[in-house]
Amino acid sequence: MSTPLAGRRVLITGGTGSFGRTMARRLLDRGVEEIRVLSRDEAKQDAMRRLLGDDRVRYYVGDVRDLDSVYRATREMDLVFHAAALKQVPSCEFFPLEAVRTNVLGSANVIEAAERSGVGSVVMLSTDKAVHPVNAMGISKALMEKVAQAYARNNPRGRTVVSCVRYGNVMYSRGSVIPLFVEQIRAGVALTVTNPGMTRFLMSLDDSVELVEHAFERARPGDVFVRKAAACTIGDLAEAICRLFDVPAKLDVIGVRHGEKQDETLASREELARADDFGDFFRVPVDARDLNYALYVSEGEFAGSVGEDFNSANAPRLDVRQIMDLLRTLPEIRAELAVREPVSC
Numbered sequence: 001m002s003t004p005l006a007g008r009r010v011l012i013t014g015g016t017g018s019f020g021r022t023m024a025r026r027l028l029d030r031g032v033e034e035i036r037v038l039s040r041d042e043a044k045q046d047a048m049r050r051l052l053g054d055d056r057v058r059y060y061v062g063d064v065r066d067l068d069s070v071y072r073a074t075r076e077m078d079l080v081f082h083a084a085a086l087k088q089v090p091s092c093e094f095f096p097l098e099a100v101r102t103n104v105l106g107s108a109n110v111i112e113a114a115e116r117s118g119v120g121s122v123v124m125l126s127t128d129k130a131v132h133p134v135n136a137m138g139i140s141k142a143l144m145e146k147v148a149q150a151y152a153r154n155n156p157r158g159r160t161v162v163s164c165v166r167y168g169n170v171m172y173s174r175g176s177v178i179p180l181f182v183e184q185i186r187a188g189v190a191l192t193v194t195n196p197g198m199t200r201f202l203m204s205l206d207d208s209v210e211l212v213e214h215a216f217e218r219a220r221p222g223d224v225f226v227r228k229a230a231a232c233t234i235g236d237l238a239e240a241i242c243r244l245f246d247v248p249a250k251l252d253v254i255g256v257r258h259g260e261k262q263d264e265t266l267a268s269r270e271e272l273a274r275a276d277d278f279g280d281f282f283r284v285p286v287d288a289r290d291l292n293y294a295l296y297v298s299e300g301e302f303a304g305s306v307g308e309d310f311n312s313a314n315a316p317r318l319d320v321r322q323i324m325d326l327l328r329t330l331p332e333i334r335a336e337l338a339v340r341e342p343v344s345c
Contacts, residue, residue, distance in 0.1 A: 004217050006031035011077045011119075013064055013110060014084030016044035018173035019125060021051075022205040023081055023212065028054055030213075038062050038073040039084065064106030067113060074110075074117040079216055082110045082124040087174070089129070089137050093258040096136035103140035108147050115160045123215045124148055126166040126224070128201060128264040131271075131309070135259025145224060149286045152222030156288070163219035165211050166226045168201025168266055168312065172332045177234070181241045182336055190252040191242070196235025198256075199263045199312035203229040204329060211281060222286025226267045226275075231312035232323050240323035244337065265311040272307060282310075 010027055012020045015037030024035055038060045039045060045059040062069025064084045074080060085103050086092055092099040107124060114122045126145055129138030148162045172178050181191050211227045219225070232240075235251070242249040256262075267275065267282055275282040308314065318326065327333050 003030045005079075005213065007033050008078045009034040009036075009076060010079045010081065011036045011038060011073050012081045012083060013038045013070070013073075014082075015039055016041055016048050017083060018170070018205060019083045019208065020081075021048060023083070023209050024048075024052065024057060026206075026209050026213070028052070028056060032056065034058065036060055036073050036077065038064070038070065064109055065101050067109045070109045071113040071116060074113040074119055077114075077117060078120050080110060080114050080119050080122040081212055081216075082107060082122060084110075085125065085141070087127075087137065089135050089259045090257050092137035092140065093135055096140075099136045099140040100143075103137070104143045104147065107144040111147065111151050111160070111162055114162075115155075115158065119160050121216050121219065122148075122160060122162045123212050123219065124162065124164045125212075126164045128166065128168045128266045128312075129261075130166065131265040131268050134261055137259070149222045149224075152286045153288060153290075156221070158221070161219055161221050163215050163221070163223040163225065165208070165215050166224055166266060167208050167211075168203060168227075168229050168231070168264060170205055170208050171202055171327070172330050173205065177237070178241065178327075178330075179332070181238060182245075182333075185242065185245050185247055190250040191238045192254050193234055193238055193251045194254060194256050194260060195262070196233060196238070196251065196253065197262075198234045198260070199231050199317075200234065200237075201229040201231050201264060201266060201312050201315065202237075202318065202323070202326060203227060204326075214281075220285065222288070224271075224284040224286075226271075226282040226284065226310075228280055228282070228310075229266070229315065230318050230322075231315040232318040236318070236320050237323055240320045240327060243320065244324055244327055244333070263311050263313040265309045266315075267310040269307050269309050272310060 016039045035057045040063050060073040086099045127141050130141040133139040133142050145164050151162050239249040271284045275284045
């Protein structure tokens with residue numbers, strides 16, 4: 001059956017990561033004509049090439065920090081999914097300028113290259129850490145969103161539509177805590193938990209990819225799409241994983257790491273005051289006003305009721321049993337459970 005993505009040519013930056021691999025599989029199933037994967041790691045590209053085994057996927061070695069390498073990859077592309085980023089909160093705390101170079105300047109390079117190449121739509125991957133940011137990674141992602149929105153304001157009739165999608169924690173993605181917990185269970189050691197009461201959003205890679213597809217087809221310039229998600233405490237997540245693997249829930253509380261928050265926010269109350277609610281997600285439109293503020297200085301503007309943020313403390317809370325059910329939907333967890341041997345935690 002034909003899909004809106006059939007016959008399209010798509011570039012995925014950072015395409016060898018968890019998002020990129022999942023997105024590539026989904027796009028191949030949708031009948032795309034060509035996928036280009038741009039990343040710095042040739043070893044991961046080789047592994048992905050052997051894993052997918054599909055000649056519609058082509059691999060480009062390059063870095064989003066280098067405009068020329070991005071431009072070479074964007075030529076003749078219809079769509080760009082920008083996933084390349086520095087994502088580790090502690091490492092960005094120690095090297096914030098590196099986060100800026102990749103997450104902010106690299107994202108600006110992607111937009112510029114896409115515009116020069118006549119790309120129709122660019123969807124940029126953001127994070128809940130961009131809302132009320134307290135760490136360098138979140139600040140750099142917030143600036144990435146601002147770069148995308150500024151492009152929309154300054155190019156209202158541009159041929160390239162730039163939008164963002166914002167997620168919470170994507171389960172089993174690179175750097176997430178679930179693979180670490182599974183590894184610690186396999187090693188028979190206690191699960192390291194920063195703070196059992198800390199809350200985080202949970203969503204699957206498939207859910208996140210569906211929103212990207214929606215943005216490709218329906219985004220307006222500068223839109224930010226926010227996928228609604230349920231949340232849980234880190235302590236409950238650790239207990240759920242231990243129950244799945246039938247081991248005692250033994251935790252080693254190590255304390256909060258550099259730059260971490262107690263709760264995360266997917267959408268601020270200021271954004272929600274002007275957002276469109278589409279059931280499974282919010283669409284936050286760009287504030288398209290120009291720099292002429294005279295009207296608002298002399299007459300003011302009624303903002304209306306803004307309510308509260310949508311955060312992991314007030315989002316629907318999953319209990320341990322619900323977390324277990326959600327974890328069982330992950331192919332990686334099912335594979336681990338299929339080969340599990342008796343272990344002690």
